[in-house]
Amino acid sequence: MSERAREPATVPRRKLRVATASLAGCFGCHMSLLDIDERLVDLLELIELDASPLTDKKRCGPCDLGLIEGGLCNAENVHTLRAMRANCKILVAVGACALNGGLPAQRNHIDVRDCLQTAYLSGPGVERGFIPNDPELPLPLAQVHPLHDVVKIDYFLAGCPPSAEAIWQFLTDLIAGRTPVTTHGLIRYD
Amino acid sequence: MTTLDLAAMLQRHGGDATRLVQILHEVTAALGYVPPATITELAARLGVSRAHVEGVVGFYSFFSAEPQGRFRVRFSDNITDQMAGSHALCQRMLDAFRLELGEVSRDGLVSIARTSCTGLCDQGPALLVNDRAIARLTPQRIGAICSLIRGEVPLAQWPENLFAIHSHVERRDRILAAVMQPGEGLAAAVARGAAATIAELERSGLRGRGGAGYPTGAKWAACAATPGPERYVVCNADEGEPGTFKDRELLAHHAELVIEGMTVAAFAVGAQRGLIYLRAEYPFLVAPLLELLERRRAAGLLGRAVGGVAGFAFDIELHVGAGAYVCGEESALIESLEGKRGIPRNRPPYPVTHGYRQRPTVVNNVETLAAAALVARDGADAVRGQGTPKSAGTKLLSVAGDVARPGIYEYPFGVTVRQVLDDAGAVGSQAVQVGGPSGTLLAAREFGRRIAFEDVPSAGAFMVFDQGRDMVAVVENFARFFAHESCGFCTPCRVGTTLAAQMMTRIATGVGSRRDVKDLARVAGVMKAASHCGLGATAGAPVVAALEKFRPAFDQRLRSLDVVPTFDLDLALAPAREATARDDLAAHLDEEGP
Ligand SMILES: Cc1cc2nc3c(=O)[nH]c(=O)nc-3n(C[C@H](O)[C@H](O)[C@H](O)COP(=O)(O)O)c2cc1C
Ligand code: SF4
Ligand code: SF4
Ligand code: FES
Numbered sequence: 001m002s003e004r005a006r007e008p009a010t011v012p013r014r015k016l017r018v019a020t021a022s023l024a025g026c027f028g029c030h031m032s033l034l035d036i037d038e039r040l041v042d043l044l045e046l047i048e049l050d051a052s053p054l055t056d057k058k059r060c061g062p063c064d065l066g067l068i069e070g071g072l073c074n075a076e077n078v079h080t081l082r083a084m085r086a087n088c089k090i091l092v093a094v095g096a097c098a099l100n101g102g103l104p105a106q107r108n109h110i111d112v113r114d115c116l117q118t119a120y121l122s123g124p125g126v127e128r129g130f131i132p133n134d135p136e137l138p139l140p141l142a143q144v145h146p147l148h149d150v151v152k153i154d155y156f157l158a159g160c161p162p163s164a165e166a167i168w169q170f171l172t173d174l175i176a177g178r179t180p181v182t183t184h185g186l187i188r189y190d
Numbered sequence: 191m192t193t194l195d196l197a198a199m200l201q202r203h204g205g206d207a208t209r210l211v212q213i214l215h216e217v218t219a220a221l222g223y224v225p226p227a228t229i230t231e232l233a234a235r236l237g238v239s240r241a242h243v244e245g246v247v248g249f250y251s252f253f254s255a256e257p258q259g260r261f262r263v264r265f266s267d268n269i270t271d272q273m274a275g276s277h278a279l280c281q282r283m284l285d286a287f288r289l290e291l292g293e294v295s296r297d298g299l300v301s302i303a304r305t306s307c308t309g310l311c312d313q314g315p316a317l318l319v320n321d322r323a324i325a326r327l328t329p330q331r332i333g334a335i336c337s338l339i340r341g342e343v344p345l346a347q348w349p350e351n352l353f354a355i356h357s358h359v360e361r362r363d364r365i366l367a368a369v370m371q372p373g374e375g376l377a378a379a380v381a382r383g384a385a386a387t388i389a390e391l392e393r394s395g396l397r398g399r400g401g402a403g404y405p406t407g408a409k410w411a412a413c414a415a416t417p418g419p420e421r422y423v424v425c426n427a428d429e430g431e432p433g434t435f436k437d438r439e440l441l442a443h444h445a446e447l448v449i450e451g452m453t454v455a456a457f458a459v460g461a462q463r464g465l466i467y468l469r470a471e472y473p474f475l476v477a478p479l480l481e482l483l484e485r486r487r488a489a490g491l492l493g494r495a496v497g498g499v500a501g502f503a504f505d506i507e508l509h510v511g512a513g514a515y516v517c518g519e520e521s522a523l524i525e526s527l528e529g530k531r532g533i534p535r536n537r538p539p540y541p542v543t544h545g546y547r548q549r550p551t552v553v554n555n556v557e558t559l560a561a562a563a564l565v566a567r568d569g570a571d572a573v574r575g576q577g578t579p580k581s582a583g584t585k586l587l588s589v590a591g592d593v594a595r596p597g598i599y600e601y602p603f604g605v606t607v608r609q610v611l612d613d614a615g616a617v618g619s620q621a622v623q624v625g626g627p628s629g630t631l632l633a634a635r636e637f638g639r640r641i642a643f644e645d646v647p648s649a650g651a652f653m654v655f656d657q658g659r660d661m662v663a664v665v666e667n668f669a670r671f672f673a674h675e676s677c678g679f680c681t682p683c684r685v686g687t688t689l690a691a692q693m694m695t696r697i698a699t700g701v702g703s704r705r706d707v708k709d710l711a712r713v714a715g716v717m718k719a720a721s722h723c724g725l726g727a728t729a730g731a732p733v734v735a736a737l738e739k740f741r742p743a744f745d746q747r748l749r750s751l752d753v754v755p756t757f758d759l760d761l762a763l764a765p766a767r768e769a770t771a772r773d774d775l776a777a778h779l780d781e782e783g784p
Contacts, residue, residue, distance in 0.1 A: 075763060075779055112765040117517040139766040145757065152705065159215040 014065040015045075018173055020052040021084060023077040024104040024144055025070025028161040029095040033067075035164035043168075046175050048085060060129070063088045065174065069161075071101040072145045076138035085151040090174070093147045094167075096160035103160075105144040112140055158187050194220040194417050196228065200235055207236040207456060210246055210529030211512055214253050215470075218606055219321060223254045237550065241708065242530075249531040249677075250512030251305065252470050259294050259301035261339045266316040268307035268432040269667040270590045276315035279327050280304070286336045306515060306671055308471040311590035311653070312358050312597050317418045320345055321473045324352050357443060358597025361613065363442075363584040364576065365560050368447060372489055375450040375563040376497045379457050387458045387566060388414060394570035395582030396562060400518075400555030401625065401649035402724075403581075409552060412542040412712055414459040416550040421461040423452050424527070424546065424553040427468045428511055428518035431626035432671060433651030436586035437556035439598045439603055439700035441475050444560060445482050449506065451559030453491065454566045455552055456504040464506035465546065467523050470513050497519050505695075515675035516725050520553040522677070533679045534723035557586055557650070577603035582640040589614045591654035599652075601641070602730055608637040610652060618656045621740070626651035627668035628728035631735035661740040662747060665732050666694040672729035683726025685716040690733060701756045707744055711737060748750075755781065 012144075022030055036043065051060040060066070066088030072078055085091055091150060096102040107115065120131045147153050157170050166186040173180035198218055203209040224247045233240040245704045247253045265271070265280045280291070280443055284302055287295055287741050291513050294301040304628065310316035313325040322345055324335070331352070359366055379387040392407030413421060425448065429437040452464045468475060481510060486492045492618050497500045509527055511517050517526045520537035524546050545551020545757055554562070561583055566572050573583040581603035590596045595616025601610070610618055624630045624641065625648040630645065632639065639646050655664060673691035678684045696702040714730025737744060759779040767777050 075776065078759060078779055113769040116766070116769040131770050131774050133770040135772065135776050139763045139770065139777050141762040142765050143762065149756045174288065
C-alpha cells in the first residue's frame with residue numbers, strides 16, 4: 001500500500017455485510033431492531049443484509065457482523081450458531097435469551113423426556129399420541145444454553161429486548177470502529 | 191427423635207425473636223428439621239412474618255425445612271480433609287447406605303452431605319453427626335459409625351472416644367504459656383482505670399487477629415466514646431476460614447483468658463452485656479464454656495459488681511452459629527445474633543457505633559481478646575517487646591496439610607514461612623496458603639517471607655501443600671468453598687463465585703479452554719471491585735494468585751482449542767434421543783462443529 005492510501009481520510013468506506021438469526025427467542029429483539037424506525041434508512045446506507053429472517057436468505061455467507069437473538073434449545077440452533085461463527089468476523093449475542101437462556105431456559109429444571117411425554121402422550125386432551133421422531137425435526141437439548149457456552153461471542157447486548165436506542169448506539173459504534181459501550185440507562189428489561 | 195413443646199421452649203427464650211437462630215437449633219435437635227407447620231407457628235408466636243422465619247431457616251446450612259435423616263452426617267470438605275482421604279471415606283459411607291450425596295435414606299434414618307471446613311484440620315478427615323464432631327476418620331471408624339447408625343444407637347450412647355478432640359500445641363509463646371488467675375487482668379484494668387486501660391492497649395500496638403488487623407485500642411476507644419444507653423462486647427468465635435483452628439484451641443484450653451479479655455473490654459468501654467458467637471461446628475465447646483461462665487458468676491467475675499467494682503454489671507451469653515462462613519464477618523455476625531439472615535450490613539456505620547441492636551459494640555476475635563487480657567495484666571511493653579514494628583506480639587498459626595506435626599504454633603510476628611515449615615516437619619513443600627482461601631497463596635520461592643501485617647498477614651491458617659499435590663484441585667476446592675458460602679446478597683459475588691467455581695471445575699477436569707482462564711481473571715477482578723463485603727472481595731484471590739504462580743499447572747489441563755463448549759453437546763441430546771427412539775445422524779452433535 002502506498003503512503004497516500006494509508007491516510008485515514010482516504011480509507012474507502014464499504015458497506016458491512018451483516019447476518020442476523022433468531023434461535024430460541026421470541027423475535028422481540030428483531031422487532032426492537034426494526035423499532036429504530038426511520039434510522040433504518042440510514043442503517044441500510046451502511047450495511048447490507050446477508051442471511052436473516054428479514055431477508056429470508058437461509059445460508060450465511062462470509063460476513064463482517066452477526067447478530068443473534070435467542071439461546072440454544074435444539075440441535076439446529078447449534079448448527080446455525082456454528083455456521084454464523086464460522087462466517088462472521090464479529091459475533092454479537094443480542095438480548096437476555098442469547099446471553100442467559102432467558103425465558104426458554106425456564107424449562108431447564110424439567111426433564112426433556114417428561115416434557116415430550118406430557119406434550120405428546122399423556123397430557124390432557126392427547127389421544128393416541130406419539131412423540132414425533134422424524135429425522136427432519138431437530139432434537140431438543142437437555143437444557144437451554146446461552147450462546148457463549150458453545151462458541152466465542154465477541155459482544156453482548158443485554159436487555160429483553162435491548163431497546164431500539166441501545167441497538168442503534170451499539171451498531172453505529174461498531175460500524176464506525178468504536179468499541180461499543182452500552183451506557184447506563186440504555187440497558188432495560190421491559 | 192423427641193417431641194417438642196414449642197410454647198415452653200419459646201418461654202425459655204423469653205419469646206424473643208432475636209433468639210431465632212438459637213430457637214431453630216432446639217427445633218432441629220428435637221425434630222431433625224424445621225417442618226413448615228413449625229415455621230408458621232414460630233412466626234405467629236414470635237410476632238414476626240412467616241417469610242422471616244422461613245428466610246432464616248433457608249439461609250443457614252445447618253437448618254432445613256425438609257426432612258433430614260435422624261442421623262445427619264456432614265463430611266468436612268476442606269482441602270486438608272480431602273488430602274487426608276475424606277472423599278473415599280464419604281463414598282464408603284454412601285455405599286454402605288446406598289445413598290447419593292445429599293440424599294436422605296428412604297426410612298428417614300440417615301442423610302449424608304458435605305459441609306465446609308469443620309476446623310479439625312490438624313486431625314482430619316472429620317465429620318459432624320447431628321450436633322457432635324468426630325475427627326481422625328479411618329475406614330474402621332466409618333465402619334463403626336455405620337453400625338451405630340444402623341443399630342439406631344442414640345448419639346449419647348456412642349462410645350465417648352469417638353468424639354475425642356485432641357489438642358496439638360507444638361509451640362507456645364506469650365499467650366499459650368500464660369497462666370492467668372481468674373480476675374487478674376480485670377483487677378489490673380480496674381487499678382489502672384478504664385481510659386488508661388484503653389490507652390495502654392493503644393500503646394501496646396495490639397491489632398485484631400481476626401484478619402483485618404484493625405488496632406484494638408482504637409476500636410475500644412471509638413466504642414467508649416460513642417454515647418448510648420448500653421454497649422456490647424462480642425467475641426467472634428466463628429472461625430470459619432478453612433484451615434483455621436486456633437480459636438478452637440484457645441476456647442478449649444485457654445477460655446479463661448478469653449473471657450478475662452471480654453471482661454476487661456466491657457470494663458474499658460462500659461459494656462453491660464457480652465456475647466460469644468461460637469460456630470456450630472464446635473459443639474464440644476458449648477458445655478465447657480457454659481460451665482466456665484457459671485464458675486465466673488459464682489466467683490463474682492460476672493454478674494453485678496463484677497470483680498467487686500461497684501456499678502460494673504456485666505454478663506456473657508453464648509450464641510451458636512449455624513454453618514454460615516459469612517457470619518464471621520462482623521456485621522453479618524451481628525445480624526445473626528439478632529436472629530436474622532447473616533447478610534453483611536452496609537459499613538459505615540461500623541459496629542463500634544451501630545452494632546448489636548444498633549448500639550455501640552466491640553467485636554473482637556477470640557485471640558485478640560486473649561492478647562488484650564495479657565496487655566491489661568502485663569502492660570503494653572510486654573507485648574510491644576515481641577514481633578515487628580507494625581505487628582506487635584505473637585500470632586497463633588494453625589498448621590495443617592503436608593507436615594509431620596500439624597497443630598498450633600505460636601510465634602512472635604515476623605517469623606518466616608520457612609521457619610514454620612521446618613518446625614512443623616514439612617518436606618518438599620511447593621505452596622503454602624496463609625490465612626485460608628481468602629488469604630495469600632505463597633510459592634516455594636516466597637518461603638522467606640514473614641508472617642506480619644507488613645508482609646504476609648494471616649488470620650491464622652497455614653495450609654501446606656507438597657510437590658505431589660495438584661494446585662489446580664486445591665484452588666478448585668477454594669472456589670467451590672466461596673460459591674457455597676456466598677450469601678447471595680450482591681450480584682458480583684453471587685454470580686461471580688459460581689462462575690469461577692464452574693470454570694475451575696472445567697479446568698480441573700480437563701475440559702477447560704483458554705477462554706476459561708481469561709474469564710477467571712476477569713470475574714475475579716469484578717468480584718474484587720464490586721462486592722458488598724470481604725467475602726466476595728477476596729473470593730477471586732486464590733485463583734488470581736494461582737494463575738500467577740502455578741500457570742503451567744493450569745495450561746497443561748487445557749484443551750488446545752481456544753473456545754470449547756462448556757457442556758457435552760452430544761450428551762445433551764441423549765434424553766431427547768431416548769424419548770424419540772431416534773439414533774439417526776441428525777440426532778447427534780459432534781463436539782468440534784463443522
Ligand atoms: C467473610 C468474612 C469472614 C470472617 N470471618 C471471621 C472469623 O471467622 N473470625 C473472626 O474473628 N473474624 C472474621 N472476620 C473478620 C471480622 O469481620 C472482624 O474484622 C473481626 O472479627 C474483628 O476482630 P479483630 O479486630 O479482633 O480481628 C471475617 C471477615 C469476613 C469478611
Ligand atoms: S431477549 Fe427478550 S425480546 Fe429478545 S428474543 Fe429473548 S425474550 Fe425475545
Ligand atoms: S460479597 Fe458475597 S457474601 Fe458478601 S454480601 Fe455480597 S453476596 Fe454476600
Ligand atoms: S428473557 Fe425475556 S423477560 Fe427476561
